[in-house]
Amino acid sequence: MNSVIQSLQSRNSVKLVQAPGPSDEQLEQIMQAAMSAPDHGRLRPWRFKRIPAEHVGHLLDLAVQALADEGTPYTEAKIISTRRWLEQAPVILAVACYIDHSNERIPHQERVLATGAAVMNILNASHALGYAGYWSTGLGTYTQAVPEALGFDELEYEFMGFVTIGTPIAEVRPKERPNYKEFYSEWTP
Numbered sequence: 001m002n003s004v005i006q007s008l009q010s011r012n013s014v015k016l017v018q019a020p021g022p023s024d025e026q027l028e029q030i031m032q033a034a035m036s037a038p039d040h041g042r043l044r045p046w047r048f049k050r051i052p053a054e055h056v057g058h059l060l061d062l063a064v065q066a067l068a069d070e071g072t073p074y075t076e077a078k079i080i081s082t083r084r085w086l087e088q089a090p091v092i093l094a095v096a097c098y099i100d101h102s103n104e105r106i107p108h109q110e111r112v113l114a115t116g117a118a119v120m121n122i123l124n125a126s127h128a129l130g131y132a133g134y135w136s137t138g139l140g141t142y143t144q145a146v147p148e149a150l151g152f153d154e155l156e157y158e159f160m161g162f163v164t165i166g167t168p169i170a171e172v173r174p175k176e177r178p179n180y181k182e183f184y185s186e187w188t189p
C-alpha cells in the first residue's frame with residue numbers, strides 16, 4: 001500500500017502522551033501541514049496558540065474555576081487526571097477559528113470546517129512523524145472565561161479546543177475502523 005495512505009489509515013488519537021515530543025523542526029513541519037487545509041476564500045481562519053509547559057498549571061486553574069462558575073465543576077478525580085494529561089504532554093495547542101466579520105461571503109460553517117481540516121492535518125502529520133495527537137474540547141472549551149483568557153474572545157473567535165501531541169505512554173492497539181461501504185453509496189436519480 002502507498003505509504004501516505006497507510007499512514008492515514010493507521011492514525012489513532014492517543015490522549016496520554018509523554019516526551020519525547022516533536023523537535024522544533026518537526027513541529028514546524030506539523031504546523032506547516034496545517035496550512036494545506038482546504039479554505040474557501042483564502043480566509044486562513046485557523047489560529048493556534050501553544051501553551052508553554054510553565055503555564056499549564058495556570059490554564060488548568062482557570063478551566064477549573066470557569067467550569068465551577070458555570071455550574072459544571074470538575075470532580076477532584078477529574079482535576080487530577082486532567083493535570084496528569086496536560087503535564088506530560090510535550091505539545092499543547094489551543095485551537096480557534098477566527099471569524100472575520102468583514103467577510104460576509106463565506107458561511108461561518110465553512111470557516112469552522114477549514115479549521116477542523118487544519119487540525120486533521122496536524123493529527124495526520126504528527127502520526128506520520130511517529131507521534132500521536134489528540135483533539136479535546138474539554139478543559140473549559142465551552143466556557144466563556146477560558147477562550148477569553150487565551151485571547152480568543154467569543155465575539156471574534158469560535159474556540160475549538162485543544163490538541164496535544166507526543167509519544168504514547170501505553171502501547172497503541174490498532175482500532176477497529178468501520179467499512180467505508182456503510183457510509184458510501186452511489187446516487188440513483
Ligand SMILES: Cc1cc2nc3c(=O)[nH]c(=O)nc-3n(C[C@H](O)[C@H](O)[C@H](O)COP(=O)(O)O)c2cc1C
Pocket residue numbers: 011012013014134135136137138161175
Ligand atoms: C472536535 C473534537 C473534539 C473532541 N473532544 C473530545 C473530548 O473532549 N473528550 C473525548 O474523550 N474525546 C474527544 N474527541 C474525540 C477524540 O479526539 C478521538 O477522536 C476519539 O477518541 C476517537 O479516536 P480516533 O480519532 O482514533 O478515532 C474529540 C474529537 C473531535 C473531532
